[in-house]
Structure formats: structure tokens, C-alpha cells
Amino acid sequence: MQPSRLSAFLLLALANLFWSGNWIAGRALRDAFDPVTLNFWRWVVAVVVLMPFALPLMRGKWGEVRRHAGILLLLAFTGVALFHSLVYLGLRRTDSVSAVLLNSSMPMFMMLCSWMLERERASGRQVLGMLVSLVGILVISCRGQPAALSYLEFNAGDAWILLAMPVWGVYSVLLKRRPPALGGIELLFVISVMGVVILAPVATFWHESLRWPTKEYGALYVSGLASALGVLYMGVFASVFAYICWNRGVAVVGANAAGFTVHLLPAFGTILAIIFLGETFEFFHAIGIATILAGVLLATRPVRW
Numbered sequence: 667m668q669p670s671r672l673s674a675f676l677l678l679a680l681a682n683l684f685w686s687g688n689w690i691a692g693r694a695l696r697d698a699f700d701p702v703t704l705n706f707w708r709w710v711v712a713v714v715v716l717m718p719f720a721l722p723l724m725r726g727k728w729g730e731v732r733r734h735a736g737i738l739l740l741l742a743f744t745g746v747a748l749f750h751s752l753v754y755l756g757l758r759r760t761d762s763v764s765a766v767l768l769n770s771s772m773p774m775f776m777m778l779c780s781w782m783l784e785r786e787r788a789s790g791r792q793v794l795g796m797l798v799s800l801v802g803i804l805v806i807s808c809r810g811q812p813a814a815l816s817y818l819e820f821n822a823g824d825a826w827i828l829l830a831m832p833v834w835g836v837y838s839v840l841l842k843r844r845p846p847a848l849g850g851i852e853l854l855f856v857i858s859v860m861g862v863v864i865l866a867p868v869a870t871f872w873h874e875s876l877r878w879p880t881k882e883y884g885a886l887y888v889s890g891l892a893s894a895l896g897v898l899y900m901g902v903f904a905s906v907f908a909y910i911c912w913n914r915g916v917a918v919v920g921a922n923a924a925g926f927t928v929h930l931l932p933a934f935g936t937i938l939a940i941i942f943l944g945e946t947f948e949f950f951h952a953i954g955i956a957t958i959l960a961g962v963l964l965a966t967r968p969v970r971w
Contacts, residue, residue, distance in 0.1 A: 671919060675915065675919065678916075678919075679930055680911045681911040682931045686931050687899060691900055699897075701755040705750045705751045712905035713858045714901075727847055731845070737843050738857055740840055745837035746865075747861045748830075753827060755823075759821055769932070770929060772835065773925040779921070783839045795964035800929070801957055805957060838921040841913055844913075915927075926961075929958050930962060
């Protein structure tokens with residue numbers, strides 16, 4: 667049974683809540699793992715968690731997997747293997763403020779991908795809502811001081827993250843073409859397994875040929891309990907739970923409308939930093955979060971211009 671539109675947006679918001687922690691963890695673990703290995707182990711964890719639930723549901727459905735192998739491989743490549751590897755690569759070279767600003771361009775790329783692949787046009791209300799929520803992101807990023815934005819510099823890390831944005835747009839639009847016989851858990855399990863298979867040789871090549879400067883080559887290096895918990899969080903919450911919520915929400919409201927909820931990510935990140943990192947809640951936080959929410963609500967209302 668399809669969830670209601672409101673339930674779908676709640677699922678999308680929950681996905682962004684889980685992903686806000688992923689960006690923090692990805693930045694924190696940049697010295698413990700190379701980007702591809704971090705992404706590989708994240709999805710290995712996801713496969714292990716999904717397996718006992720997905721395998722019983724897959725009975726009689728492997729024929730569907732074979733028949734739709736092409737689209738499933740595209741979903742695995744874009745949404746599992748490539749997108750997060752690019753993000754983790756970018757987080758090694760850029761700061762969190764720049765990463766959040768670049769991530770806010772995702773709705774624009776999703777609208778572009780929707781038009782290119784599905785000829786789906788954005789409404790005037792959606793464009794206006796995107797711009798309003800972007801203002802809220804800028805307010806938080808510059809801490810209420812617009813002049814601070816002039817000090818931001820574009821570097822190689824920013825380029826990798828910007829490159830990741832249309833990749834996620836393609837993944838989200840392609841979800842429309844998923845095999846209808848595969849439910850959320852089955853779909854995520856299949857593309858997770860495919861993603862791990864794609865990532866395994868790339869991670870091996872990365873270590874052996876490029877000699878990424880980690881303490882152990884081609885092995886899972888965990889610098890203490892914090893790193894292990896970080897990878898576990900990525901595998902369980904930022905992969906399994908977030909993707910199930912996102913895929914389900916996109917199936918109901920479409921990629922265009924879902925894309926605008928990505929602007930909730932910096933709002934959630936700000937709240938998490940205040941709760942877990944002891945940052946002070948200031949007036950500009952309230953203004954920024956309220957503006958982001960106003961923009962998202964404006965963009966995702968069903969009324970069209």
C-alpha cells in the first residue's frame with residue numbers, strides 16, 4: 667500500500683536526518699579510510715544487516731532481478747557505488763560549510779535530471795521554494811554574517827562534491843523505473859549487493875596501485891571504537907534506513923518534489939551539532955531553520971502554478 671503524501675514527506679525528512687549524520691561521520695573518518703574503502707565497508711555492513719530480512723522476501727523474485735538487471739545495475743552504480751565515493755573524496759579536501767552549500771544545489775540538479783530523463787518540469791512554486799530554503803542555508807552557513815561568504819574558496823574537494831550532485835539526481839529519477847515486483851527492502855538489498863561487487867575491485871586497485879596513505883592497504887583499518895561506530899552508523903542508518911525511506915518517498919511524490927527536502931539536511935545537521943557537539947543555539951540558527959522549513963513547505967505543497 668502506498669503511503670500518503672504527508673507520510674511520504676515524513677519518510678524523506680527522516681532520510682535527510684540520517685544523512686546529516688553521514689556527512690559528519692564522513693568528514694570525521696577521512697584519515698582512517700580512503701573514500702572508496704569507506705564506501706565499500708559501509709555497504710558491506712548494509713548487506714549484512716539486510717540479508718536476514720531480504721532473502722526470505724526474494725523467494726521467487728530472482729527472475730525479476732535478471733529481467734531488470736540493467737536498471738538495477740544503474741541504480742547500484744549511481745546511488746551506491748559512485749555518489750558516496752565522490753562525496754567522501756570531496757570531504758577530504760573541503761570543509762563542512764562548503765560541503766553543505768554545494769549539497770544545497772542538489773534540488774536544481776534533480777530538476778534538471780527529471781526534465782532530461784522524464785520531461786518532468788518544475789513549477790514556479792517549486793523554484794521559489796528552492797530559492798527561499800537556499801536563503802536559510804546561507805544564513806546558517808555564514809552565521810548570520812553575509813560578508814563571511816566572501817571568504818569561501820572553491821577547491822578540488824568542492825569539485826568532487828559538486829560532481830556527485832547530478833549523480834544522485836540520476837539515481838532518484840531512475841527509481842521510477844525500478845522493478846515493481848521488488849519491495850523497498852528487496853530493492854535495497856539487490857542494489858547494495860551489486861554496489862559492493864562494483865566497489866570491491868575499485869577499492870583493491872585504489873590501494874594497490876594508487877597507494878592511498880592509510881595505515882593498512884586493502885584492509886579495514888579501524889582507529890578505535892569511534893571509527894567502528896562511525897562505519898556502523900553509515901551502514902545501518904545512513905544506508906539501510908535512509909535509503910528505504912528515500913526510495914519509498916520518491917516513489918510517491920516523484921524526484922522533483924523529493925529533491926527539495928534535501929535542504930532539510932543542513933537544518934538537521936545544525937540541530938545535531940547543538941545537541942551532540944555542545945554548540946550554542948543562536949538567533950541566526952532559528953532564522954535559518956525557519957526559512958529552510960518555509961521554503962521546503964512552499965516547494966512541496968501539491969498546489970501548482
